[in-house]
Amino acid sequence: KQEVTQIPAALSVPEGENLVLNCSFTDSAIYNLQWFRQDPGKGLTSLLLIQSSQREQTSGRLNASLDKSSGRSTLYIAASQPGDSATYLCAVRPSSNQFYFGTGTSLTVIP
């Protein structure tokens, strides 16, 4: 069974700082990996989807990378803003159809 780990569990940074969130997974045989954002009391919003053949994906200030061989993905957030405060979840899809989720990193950006 795929195990997904996100470290740190919580992160607090001052506004404007660039930051990296980490995700590691145990089985490198994956279809794709998806990063989500979840605001308190809300649902999950998809941020980026990386296919197994890709190394990275970018959307605005967000950049996600994938290194299958080492079982790692990172989400880079440039010039962080208070509105970026949320929980960020990493999900990995192995050969089966379902995604396996990490427990998330709770990000607080301090104005």
Place this chain on the structure above:
Amino acid sequence: DAGVIQSPRHEVTEMGQEVTLRCKPISGHNSLFWYRQTMMRGLELLIYFNNNVPIDDSGMPEDRFSAKMPNASFSTLKIQPSEPRDSAVYFCASSFGPNHGYTFGSGTRLTVV
């Protein structure tokens, strides 16, 4: 596209009552997933369907839980009888095959008192 639609948004019920949660996936998506989220256990997959057929229900916690997908545009998750430990947020997600990502609904917050 209205996205994945779940109803109700909130449900408060008494222990022992039957609860039915509903989900309408995105049109054209052929996979549907039911998840439960709690502070203690995070996101747990309960069951998923491919082309309306249940594929993996190993995450369904007990026989009190059942799920159906009678057609491509509708699914239900039923808890009978409900218990306080079932209190959680239940999410539905849909996907257009393994090379595509998930789209989540807004969730149903269930409170069993």
